[in-house]
Each structure stands twice: as structure tokens, then as C-alpha cells.
Amino acid sequence: MHLSLTRISFSDMFAASHIEQVEALLSRRGAVVLFSGPDGCGKTTTLLVAGCEAMYTEDNEKVMILGSISDADSAYLAAETARRGGLALSVISADDAIEAWRLAVEYGIESSDIAGIIAQRLLKEICSNCITSYTAPPDILARIGMVGQNVALYRGEGCPECENTGFRGRLAIHELLILNDKLHTLMCNSASLETIRNAAQQSGMRTFRQGGIQRALEGHTTIEEVFNKT
Numbered sequence: 539m540h541l542s543l544t545r546i547s548f549s550d551m552f553a554a555s556h557i558e559q560v561e562a563l564l565s566r567r568g569a570v571v572l573f574s575g576p577d578g579c580g581k582t583t584t585l586l587v588a589g590c591e592a593m594y595t596e597d598n599e600k601v602m603i604l605g606s607i608s609d610a611d612s613a614y615l616a617a618e619t620a621r622r623g624g625l626a627l628s629v630i631s632a633d634d635a636i637e638a639w640r641l642a643v644e645y646g647i648e649s650s651d652i653a654g655i656i657a658q659r660l661l662k663e664i665c666s667n668c669i670t671s672y673t674a675p676p677d678i679l680a681r682i683g684m685v686g687q688n689v690a691l692y693r694g695e696g697c698p699e700c701e702n703t704g705f706r707g708r709l710a711i712h713e714l715l716i717l718n719d720k721l722h723t724l725m726c727n728s729a730s731l732e733t734i735r736n737a738a739q740q741s742g743m744r745t746f747r748q749g750g751i752q753r754a755l756e757g758h759t760t761i762e763e764v765f766n767k768t
């Protein structure tokens with residue numbers, strides 16, 4: 539019962555398009571996987587849920603959940619776990635996945651020891667009691683790259699249940715960065731963050747903005763909330 543609850547909350551936590559990649563990251567050994575986000579975004583909760591998921595394996599003694607990485611000592615612990623063939627899971631305070639990666643390397647973790655980073659931000663969720671849809675106007679369509687299409691967006695009209703704000707609850711969105719040799723080389727050669735960010739997107743990193751737009755199209759949040767917070 540306990541395990542099935544854990545698995546439900548894990549799949550509820552991530553967008554469907556991310557689950558397979560997150561599971562692949564959590565099955566890695568000899569690696570560090572980091573969860574990042576600003577303070578108060580719920581990244582520690584995500585770490586713990588993901589840690590339970592990673593331990594749902596036969597070699598679960600190799601999975602180590604470490605406290606936050608915030609200096610050379612904590613970075614050393616994570617790197618040592620990876621070098622001994624384990625999977626080190628930890629949190630790091632940073633605004634996005636690229637920044638978290640750069641910071642981890644600055645603290646002393648070899649870039650090649652880091653398998654990936656799951657960055658998190660919270661958006662306000664539309665109140666399910668007063669949600670209504672409308673047709674996206676041309677200026678919004680231009681901003682989300684869907685010019686000429688008929689697109690429905692959503693907002694809350696305001697009701698007693700949401701104290702007329704149109705929002706109730708929070709929704710996590712993620713930026714998922716899976717590192718590869720090309721990206722490690724760029725980081726080791728001290729390429730600019732701009733160059734690294736572009737290369738990461740070419741390697742398939744889905745940005746907060748892209749993930750947020752997807753959630754807005756699904757009716758979980760407003761497009762304005764996505765534009766404000768990503």
C-alpha cells in the first residue's frame with residue numbers, strides 16, 4: 539500500500555512527457571542527480587518522492603539521499619557516492635537547471651559525475667470550481683508560437699472557494715536537463731551560459747517556458763502566470 543501510494547504521487551508530480559526520462563535518471567548508478575529550485579518551491583519534497591521511486595529497485599542500498607549541496611564538503615559527499623558506484627540524490631538552490639549544474643561544478647563535483655538535473659518552479663493553479671475557457675488572441679498565439687491556430691486557454695472567473703482570485707493551489711513545473719558528453723565538454727571548457735543553454739535545448743531540454751505553456755494548454759494554469767514566472 540505504501541509503495542503504491544508513492545508511485546501514484548510520483549507520476550502525479552511530473553508531466554507525463556517527463557516521467558520516462560526522470561525514471562531513467564533514477565535508474566542510473568555511479569552518478570549524481572540534482573533537484574533544484576528557489577527556496578520554498580517544494581524541491582525537497584520532490585527529492586524525497588523521487589528517492590522513494592529510486593529505491594524501488596533490487597540494488598536500493600546504492601541509492602543515497604543527501605542533504606542539500608551548498609559547499610565543497612557536501613559536494614564531496616555526493617561525488618564520492620557516485621565514484622563508489624552509487625546514485626547520489628540531493629538538492630541545490632538555483633533558479634534553473636543550467637545554473638544548478640554550474641553551481642554544483644563550482645562546489646567541486648566533476649561535471650561528468652552529474653547525470654542530470656530536475657529543476658522546479660511553482661505556478662498558481664486555476665480554481666477548478668470557476669475555471670472557464672476562452673480563445674487565445676493573436677498576440678498570445680504569437681508569443682507561444684501557435685500563430686493561425688485555434689487554441690483554447692483557461693482562467694478562473696473568481697468564486698467564494700478561491701476568494702475571487704481565480705486560483706486555488708499550486709502546480710509544479712520542471713526543467714529536465716539530461717547531461718551528455720557534448721554538454722560536459724562545454725561546461726569543462728567554461729563555455730558561456732548562453733552557449734550551454736542553447737546546446738542543452740538542442741539536446742532536448744524542455745524549458746520552464748515550454749513546460750508552462752503545456753500546462754496552460756491543459757487548463758492547469760493561466761498563460762499570464764506562465765509569462766510572469768518563466
Ligand SMILES: [Zn+2]
Binds near residue numbers: 694698701
Ligand atoms: Zn474559484
